[in-house]
Amino acid sequence: EKKLVVTGRSNGASGAAFADYIMKTVQDPNLKRRWQDYRK
Numbered sequence: 001e002k003k004l005v006v007t008g009r010s011n012g013a014s015g016a017a018f019a020d021y022i023m024k025t026v027q028d029p030n031l032k033r034r035w036q037d038y039r040k
């Protein structure tokens with residue numbers, strides 16, 4: 001999954017946006033299923 005790209009440029013995600021994405025992902029109740037689907 002590639003939702004955000006931190007590039008250091010104006011067209012990339014900010015550090016805050018990336019941190020928010022990470023926190024939402026870690027707190028996702030379906031994280032285990034998402035990880036298992038990703039590994040396939």
